[in-house]
Amino acid sequence: MSDDAATDEIRALEADERRLVLDSFSNDDAWALGSLLVNMARARDAAVTIGIRRGTQQLFHCALPGTSADNDAWIARKSAVVERYDASSYLVGARFRAKGRTFEDSSRLDPDHYAAHGGAFPLRIRGTGLVGVAAVSGLPQAEDHALVVAALARLI
Numbered sequence: 001m002s003d004d005a006a007t008d009e010i011r012a013l014e015a016d017e018r019r020l021v022l023d024s025f026s027n028d029d030a031w032a033l034g035s036l037l038v039n040m041a042r043a044r045d046a047a048v049t050i051g052i053r054r055g056t057q058q059l060f061h062c063a064l065p066g067t068s069a070d071n072d073a074w075i076a077r078k079s080a081v082v083e084r085y086d087a088s089s090y091l092v093g094a095r096f097r098a099k100g101r102t103f104e105d106s107s108r109l110d111p112d113h114y115a116a117h118g119g120a121f122p123l124r125i126r127g128t129g130l131v132g133v134a135a136v137s138g139l140p141q142a143e144d145h146a147l148v149v150a151a152l153a154r155l156i
Helices: 004-019 026-041 069-085 087-098 141-155
Strands: 049-054 057-063 120-125 129-137
Touching: 004 087, 004 120, 026 049, 026 057, 026 129, 026 141, 049 069, 069 087, 069 120, 069 129, 087 120, 087 141, 120 141, 129 141
Parallel strands: none
Antiparallel strands: 049 057, 049 129, 120 129
């Protein structure tokens, strides 16, 4: 990817994060978002696992047919990146790639606990900031990320 393309990708990812901010986030909102993600994944016949957390509390989890416990591990690792960097796991990875580095080699974080691959997106409340994470695992990283973004855009 060229430097211009990488810069454009990062700007687009950052714009999504500025746009997809919630006014509130309740347990019912987590259920609505999770259910929306399940329905969107089923419509695409996508084998994904979906996890939604507020703080350390798991509010929603669904593993569709064709997934495994590995998808749960990916969700945990991608969510840890969101919590550490206050940005989507895909954006964090893109920022490292734009500098010609990999997250795994340059972050100095244990890859068993952190993965800067697309699919985990910060849940922010306007005026409050980061309160949780919505994550998907099972598709190529750009598609995992796009699925969460599309669902959040619908929810908002």
